[in-house]
Amino acid sequence: MTTTQTLSAERADLLDLLAKHRFFLRHTLRGLTDEQAASRPTVSELCLGGLVKHVALTEKNWVSFVVDGPAATAPDEDSYTEHANSFRMLPGETVESILAEYDRTAARTDELVRTLPDLDASQPLPEAPWFEPGARWTARRVFLHIATETAQHSGHADILREAIDGAKSMG
Template identity: 60%
Template sequence: MTSTEQLTGERTDLLQALRGHRGFLLQTVDGLTDEQAASRPTVSELCLGGLIKHVSVVEHRWMLFAVGGAEAMGREEIDWVGQFQMLPGETLAGLVGRFQEVAAQTDELVATLDLDAAHPLPQAPWFEPGASWTVRRVLLHLIAETAQHAGHADILRESIDGAKTMG
């Protein structure tokens, strides 16, 4: 039994919410080819493979923050444009595998991190100067981010083949 299977209370609630939205997101790519996952079937620049990659990148970076603050988060470069695209050589299976790997790492961290531990946010125009987030707030942000993108993904999937993954 892993440490996440023994959780109760708030940690269980946070993980169940995050896992639920991850599941909706993964459902949107079930049965697709790499070409379908890379397609942009709406006027948006978004593609399903890119959304899977973006959510993986975001979750990984925020968990770096949860463990080591803005400095840890900033140690890894981010491709602000490419994170939303399937780049040459990327496959849907590879992106889903990375998504699942990041999810497992997050789930393990949730079992051990102090939810009240806080770090100052990185400097960015979208954050209030001097603000801090707790690990709990990071997890709530990840839940919201994943849910938002699962909704985007549902629209993209319906545009590709009519499948309605959330409805």
């Protein structure tokens, strides 16, 4: 016997929003070699493979925040190095491996969107100069933030892709 889980309209909308922006980001890597994905075709330090890695890491960290609170995302020396390395493709990394990790991260996020008992559940934001002291974010706000970050970086990726070979994500 199988059971069908009916999602609320809000959860279905969140999943749809995340899927659409992830598609556009992933789409910028279509048909590229590992070397092209690692290249920096603009004056920026950014590369396409690195942008996808960065978005996956950021999404993973925000999901950990939803589940485990601010302690899960407390910065330490390793997290600064991981953050810096998330913007580049390191030796041995491939487009395929980066996209596979992104897919695993996305699947975990999507499962949480579907199953979290309450999207209003909130956690205090970690202490950081870019957060208002004492602020809290709900799970809903975190999922919207993940979609926003993905959309923003998809725009960056589109520029990089066009600089590599003229291909556009849209149009």
